[in-house]
Amino acid sequence: MGILDSVLPVFGPRRTHDAKAVVTGAGSGIGRAFALEIASRGGEVLCADIDKDRADETVELIRRTHGRAAHAVFCDVSRREDVESLATHAQLVFGGPPTLVINNAGVGIGGKPVGGIGFDDWEWALGINLWGVVHGCEVFAPLLRTAGHGGIINVASAAGFAAAPGMAVYNVSKAGVMSLSETLAAELSGSGIAVTVLCPTFVKTNVVRDGRIGSASSRLADELMRWTGFSPERVARTTLDAHDHGRLYVLPQLDAHAVWLLKRTFPAVYTHALGVLNRVLPQNDSVAASVKTGV
Template sequence: MSAATTGAGSGQRILVTGAASGLGKALTEGFRARGDEVLTTDVADGADLRLDITSDDDWAAAVEHVERTWGGLDVLVNNAGVAGGGRLDVATLDEWQWITEINLFGAVRGTRAFVPMLKRQGSGRIVNVASLAGLVHPAGMASYNAVKAAVVALTETTGHELAAYGVTAHVVCPSYFRTNLMSSLRGHDTALATVMSKLVDESPTSAEDVATAVLEGLERGDEVILPDPAAQAAYGLKVADRAGYDAVMRAQAAKLDRLGEEGTL
């Protein structure tokens, strides 16, 4: 049985992007606590290897490092990403291109870089950190929703395409949780920034909570991991009561417009 399919404490070889802080750091700590070897990567200080997920050269260097150090990889965690969004008539095309290059093409580049290795060894897992926004699409976040939905689609397609090679794909879709992601927020829509910051700051869920749920989901083999109660409830409402879900989303849209006009929540 390969290390990728054994349970906790199996000494899996894992690469995590965006691992210097937030969820990436929490995931790293969780993996290491159960006995896994983790290569942490980031553009920030504090990681084992510098990896800009928008750079083909950096991904090639990461593959070479893994080959030389471990001779293979059991789990690739595409976690690195940025916060963004904005109402349709406020967000600029530059903002759309920026978030797409990082949040979508970062995962695409990482997947493409390591798929040949995973195919050759006939085992492995690809874990893409998306967002609840990949499944539930609130107003004011079109660009973020779109790229995270694309990551969900990428993951499902990856799982189908690589199943014959013993490789599985998993997508993580958390709701708002306490992390430093908002430090990366960019955009002209200050009303959205106010709402998002409040939701992050007041969330009862920590990065460590999400990481624990992710590891549990991977142990079960879940292809879609909704790691917190808020994410589970929101997606559950969409599936069970589409009219009710639409009403909630449209009420939130109206509230965002009022905030943009009045400057108060």
């Protein structure tokens, strides 16, 4: 973070303060942390989740902890009609378009090589991780354009550029979110609407238990998450601050920065090294398990 970053929150737009925010996957993990942090900054939050009871719990936490207005709604982000209904509901509760949209809902999946994954897993994970963000951007971007201000935060993962073996579905979904975010940022440049994409490594959430991940890989991921993972609260706070700074990419952990640098500096060496590790380590406990993230 440089000098310019330090002055932007003071003199530039503070989009995450007093926001009218929509957060998907707000029933737990990073989504809940985003909702609570936005409320602490004076915002009003519409908490969307496929588990309405979890969304209700987040709303109750916001009201009890911060005394702010919050609302819960069921939403399956893989269904376009659900996201369209979410946008309609947001305009009703906010009295106008939201000023901040966080496309966070996602699932974990991994442990199988390409050719052994099965189309059901591809369709399930891409429907949530990729199409969920596509739906959110396609539906909400026009509302923000009309308002002429606001922000969009998309939750991807370091897996989107790490491309580890055994994680093809997850890697593809998160790489797509990164590409969509980059494209959208260019399209919205100069419009008053900022775009940020979050690319963490390990975050202490339920993504491993709630996802479709092989048992051996799940155990390894749980251990790595336990010892090296950041808290959802830390990730949410860092990301919202970065969004206020106008930053496109947020890589909150040092290991994400290291992989990003290595991949871009020595792409062929990086891919060869992953292949070697994948052959040396037991198949179910491959390096694939070490680059998953929580959402």
